[in-house]
Amino acid sequence: MDQIHLMQVFVAVGEQESFVGASRRLDLSPASVTRAIGGLEALLGVRLLRRTTRNVRLTEVGRRYLSDSREILASIAEANEVAAGGNAAPKGELSVTAPAGYGRMFIMPCIVEFLKRYPEVEVSGHFVDRFVNLVDEGVDVAVRIGHLPDSSAKGLRVGQVRRVLCASPEYLARHGVPQHPSDLLRHTIIATAGAPQSVEWKFGAAGNRTALRIKPRLTVTGNDEALEAALAGLGICRLMCYQVDAALAAGRLKIILAEHEEAPLPVHILHRESNFGSPKVRHFIDLLAASLRQHSTMYRP
Known part of the structure; x- marks a missing residue:
């Protein structure tokens, strides 16, 4: 039994909160999805999902396993990219988050430019005015305004705002x-x-x-x-x-x-420490950092 495949199916079900939604996302039959989840729960000896006639919900163990599975699958994908060659062209899915207004004004132009340069990349942009946990929500790159708490994410300071x-x-x-x-x-x-x-x-x-x-x-x-x-x-x-x-x-x-006025707030680009070897992450951060550093509005006294 391929545990990586089982984890991929579980992540799809957990994110969609639906067996049917996961089957569509993975292009698998609903029966195949049901068997995969049953096989994974049997392998682990725990219940990951609560099923009713109307919905699917994660158990407490399931929520933790979903977070761990995302991280493991992301690490596998990133390891494959690195092994394929450090100079390989970026490809695959990239997830980016930033505050809503800042993202619209400064991050979206960089995403558009990045997609034009690298046609094999797909980007998901999440512009929301709330804290986004990179690991729990499967995000590759985040732009944060404000002082950073201790974190497993690596931060690159690119400017400041008032x-x-x-x-x-x-x-x-x-x-x-x-x-x-x-x-x-x-x-x-x-x-x-x-x-x-x-x-x-x-x-x-x-x-x-x-x-x-x-x-x-x-x-x-x-x-x-x-x-x-x-x-x-x-x-x-x-x-x-x-x-x-x-x-x-x-x-x-x-x-x-x-x-x-209060002291200016720093602007950082964050990424998970484990994923900077990925060409898509590294190239996007390089492009984003160069753009944000030169933008005049971040440096006005």
Whole structure:
């Protein structure tokens, strides 16, 4: 019994949460998928899946085994690529993740260029504003904004971004320009996500940091909505510099309290330590790092 094949079938079932979905994905009959899962569970002596007439769910053991199986299968694929030759052209599937807005603006152009250069590569882009675990979710490359926790992933610093406070010239003309963070208590605040009752904004670099609790008048779930409200002259918002760069250049927004900003946040490219030998990962990181390092918005003081 080929355990690698059984693991491939299990990963497909676990990700699809469906025997039928896995059979379509793998181009196998549903009966073959059922036999493979039964054979794997018999081999391991544990129940990996809970089956009902309506759905398929992973057991606790199954969830752990799914994560391990993904890692093992990825390592096998990467070892095959490396053995085929370090200078071989990239090929196969590549999974990339980044924050939503940053990914759309800076990562997508690199993905498009990469696909044009290497026609045998397929890329899955996951642009979401949440933490993505590279191992658990089978992601090859991640772009992270912020300081990195201890991790099994390797990080390559490629720049930095700033959180900035800004408002439209019309709003500032009507209500005045804040000179100190405490002045914000008298202004209309636009906040993203978080609790609608209050938000805490931090100011100043390490060693001289202060925090201010503010009650926003408008709280929205997305940065784009906060930007639109600020452009319409409603109030003051706090966003990443790259999110407001075009509006600043056009004179539609102005930065305020720049001297009280927090220290810039680093931007890193991450990959699992085990997969950098893969040509597709190595070539993509090289292309991405060169592009992000030269982008002016990441270095503006």
